[in-house]
Amino acid sequence: MISGASDHYATSDILWRELTFGNRELVGKVIEALRQQRSLVLVYCLLEGYQEIAATAGTRRASGLLAQVQEALVRLVPSLHARVKLLAVKNLWNGAFLVFVSLDGGVLAEERRQLSAALVVLLEESLKLDVLRLGGRFPVFQFGSSSLNDKAGRVEELIYQAVQEAQAELSELSPAVLQALLLEFEAAWQQRRLKITYEPVFSLVDTSVLGWEARLNGPGYFGQQEMLFALAGRVGKLNALEASYHKMALEHFALEDFKGRLFLSTAPFFAPKEPGVARGETLRWPGYKSSTPENLVLVIDEPWQAQQMPLFGRALEYYGAQGYTLAVRSHGISMLPLASDCRFQFLKLSPFLIRGVNVNPRKKALLEALLAYGRRLRCTLVAEGVEDKKEFLALANLQLDAAQGPLLSRLRKEEIAPVKRFTFPRTPTRGHSISIGRIADNAVIVEKDTLVREVKAILEEHETLDGVVVVESGYPVGLVMRYHLDRYLGLQYGVPLYFNRPISSLMDSSFLAVEEHTPIEVVSRLAMKRERLRLYDWIIVTCNRKFRGVVSVQTLVDTLTRLQLEMARGANPLTGLPGRVGIERELLRRAEEGKDCTVVFIDLDNFKSYNDRYGFEKGDRVILFTAHLLVQVTRKLGSEGDFVGHIGGDDFVIIASPERAELVCLRFIRYFDRLIRRFYRPEDRAAGGVKSVDRQGREAFFPFVSVSMVMVEEAGSVYHYDIRRISEAAAEVKHYAKLLPGSVYLRVKRRE
The missing domain is CATH 3.30.70.270 (Reverse transcriptase/Diguanylate cyclase domain)
Incomplete structure (x- = not known):
């Protein structure tokens, strides 16, 4: 004992x-x-x-x-x-x-x-x-x-x-x-009863699969990779087991034809050396189908002790020089800041860091600091071992880039949709937008069989040129950015390996391409969803899928900034929705396009009595709720490009296509009447309203806040998109609607 x-x-x-x-x-x-x-x-x-x-x-x-x-x-x-x-x-x-x-x-x-x-x-x-x-x-x-x-x-x-x-x-x-357990472990290894499974790494931006992490497991007590590597380390066979794991993972990955990156755990250089095992050699196994190593992500654990840092940095340099994408698994040991000189593309947060993040404010603060650190280094941040749904929702709200774990492997793709912070759109869906084709620039194009050295010569001749587009029969098939090409050629043996090969061997065939009529807001969202290595690559613009031009991220950001500054002059400070200026501009845009539309005026009834009873802060919450619901219903049931604006106070406006306007009104009233009760205390809900003082100073009972909606049809053909004339036409009907009990929508009678 x-x-x-x-x-x-x-x-x-x-x-x-x-x-x-x-x-x-x-x-x-x-x-x-x-x-x-x-x-x-x-x-x-x-x-x-x-x-x-x-x-x-x-x-x-x-x-x-x-x-x-x-x-x-x-x-x-x-x-x-x-x-x-x-x-x-x-x-x-x-x-x-x-x-x-x-x-x-x-x-x-x-x-x-x-x-x-x-x-x-x-x-x-x-x-x-x-x-x-x-x-x-x-x-x-x-x-x-x-x-x-x-x-x-x-x-x-x-x-x-x-x-x-x-x-x-x-x-x-x-x-x-451990003897019995070790004997069983050795037998499972020698008899090839160990197997590889692939755990998906999901993007929390668009729920796509960023890649697959290879996990080693076996029968009985060896169902977890951690158990296998712990036992191998205890008997001095860690690197040998790693070599087998790498070879199996690469072989099966090629056979299964998975799409995306392959994540492989690898022992850092401070692991004990074993005779007869050369580290990293299995990563060159010819069964791996990719012609370049960039789709292979090597995951290296953050060092546990400060004296291990030099070897950790050497491991990152060694694998980085061979062109591999690198990931560092952080355990929050505070050694990571010492690695600021090392380059890696993924920062993986171990289960220790994420466990309990939904209830532990200190752990949440630590995660936020790591997120800021990783983003400064332009890393993609991945949470590992996600098992609890509440933890997953907390991670999504922190705006993490990606996650993996048992929970996500079980969930359907639509259940992994990211949880956004409760915000309201600062811009209309299509209003004030311009198409990406209007800001596209010309670019140098080359054929697929152009040699790498010829492309390098073109870039050296034109110092301000950031890249070239590879086309085939007029259709874009690849993109080569200057910094990506230099990265490949700068690798050890990069020049003799690639210089006389066709550019198709190095081009990026997963570039972002959009049609020329796509709004720049949509393009911006797509561009920002790209992985960080490609974040500043050109956006290729096409016309009927044929090459039209390119747009740099700088040009896109500058144009968006200019538009948003213009729109901000007319945005409502509470909801962020376009105000009077934005509404007039939307009508002007529709007039230029020659599209007729229906303008719907929305006004809240009994809102003053609610404010008197609950105060302005809770009144603002009702305004925000109304704005959010209008946007959601219009997006879901309206036509593409339908517009929501906030005139001020409790007055809103929708500019919609004539064929969808009535459905939007009906559905909005149904949802509003059902949900507005949540903003009242239980006793007021039971009473059906509140007691307050009317405009004459007399105490009266006021039912729940309701909504009056007035539709002005043919705003273009009859009222010539003039907001003043449209408002005058709606005013009389709006006054009548407010006299009716409950929520209603009315049409303005058409003029003969």
Whole structure:
């Protein structure tokens, strides 16, 4: 028995009293499992040095660590093996834990120890960072186990005896203790029973699949990649296992014909060296179908200690020089700022960083700092190991770039749609826009079989030229930007490898191309969704899919800024919707296009009484809700380009196509009347309204806020798009509509 473990024998007496007089839930679970004739195993886990951690970090933080250990046990036990079912985890609050599990069939003593060893391996890997932060060292767990099936007596006595037996068996993990597990691991490896699965990495911008992370797993206790690599590290075969993992991942990725990038974990250079294994050689395996390494993302863990930083930087330089895309997996250890001189394209946030982000404000603040840091470095930020839907929603609201994990692998694509902050559109859907074709510039074009050295000569001759477009029969098929070409040629052996090859071997065939009539707002959204390496690439403009010209990101941003400054002069400061100036411009645009339209005036009834009762702040919330609902209904049910404006106060306007205007009005009234009740207190909802003072100073009862909508048809052909004449036509009908009870919509009678 390990020295110091004797302190925990007092726990048995405390547990006995609790089982006898208090905790009957645990006793009930054990009775039910015994009734089902399942094998019951108790695993006793003891965190070594917990008393020192508590003395150094303080009782509160040490108690938080114990809660994290308990959470990890609850999460890890069900994933150990298909036979294993978790019954309960008991935190003894002194660094010790009781884990009760049930299994199908009989369990021999050797199998019981194997289960315990597998659990401790995963536990030490999972809690490495948590314990390191508080105790300054990696976690070491002592463990013992016992069976409950071979004992007689009351259930309380069975548990008591099992705890004493497990305490007597306490030991650390050692090669001897791990022997059975290691033998099974070696057999699974040699018999090629390990396999590769691919976990999708989803973009939280447009829900597309950015790539696939290769995960190594096997039978029995080896269902998790972390277990396999932890065992390989303990027997000095980490790099050999990595080589097998890389080769299998590359081979299957090519055979399955996956689209997107392949993410591969790789050991940094501070992993122990193994004879006969050359690091990185398997990445050159000829079975990988890509002609360039940029679609292969090597994931390297952030170093755990400052003295490992030079080797970490050397690993990034080594793989970067070969053209690989690099990802750094951050655990929030604060070593990452030391890597500011290293170049990497993805910053992966480990499960430790994201777990509990929806309820932990400190962790959220840490994530926000990492997000700002990564974006400064122009990295794509990816959250790993997403298991909880609330955590996923919190990550999406932080505007993370991408995520992966068990939850996302199960969800349908439409369920992964990003959660946006509650904002209102600052621009109309199509109003004031110009088409991308109006700002397109000419570009140098080359054929697919043009040699790389010829393209390089063209770029050197024209210093201000940022790139060339590759065309075939007038259709764009590729894009070559100067900085991408220089990156390839600047690699070790880049010039002899690529210089005399056709430009088609290096061109980007996944460029962004849009038709010339596309509004620049739409193009801007598409351009900003691109991965960061391509963020500043040209946008190719086409006419009936044939090459028309290019637009640089700088030109696009400058044009958008100019338009938004013009629009801001007429935007409503509360809702951000276009005001009077914007409404007039939209009518002018429709007049120029010769399109007739229907103008709908919207006014809130009983709104003053609501303001008097609830105050202006809550009144503003009703205005914001109305604006948001108008925009959503118009977008969903109106025609493309329909416009929503805010005249001021509680007055709004819709400029819609004649054939869709009535449907928009009907549906808006239905949604508004159903949802407006939420803005009232329960007693006012029950009463159907509020008591307030009318304009004559008399107390009166006012029903819920309702809406009056007045449609002016043929705003172009009859009223010649003149907002003054349209408003005058609506005024009389609007006054009549407000006299009617509830929400209504009315038409202005057509003039003969």
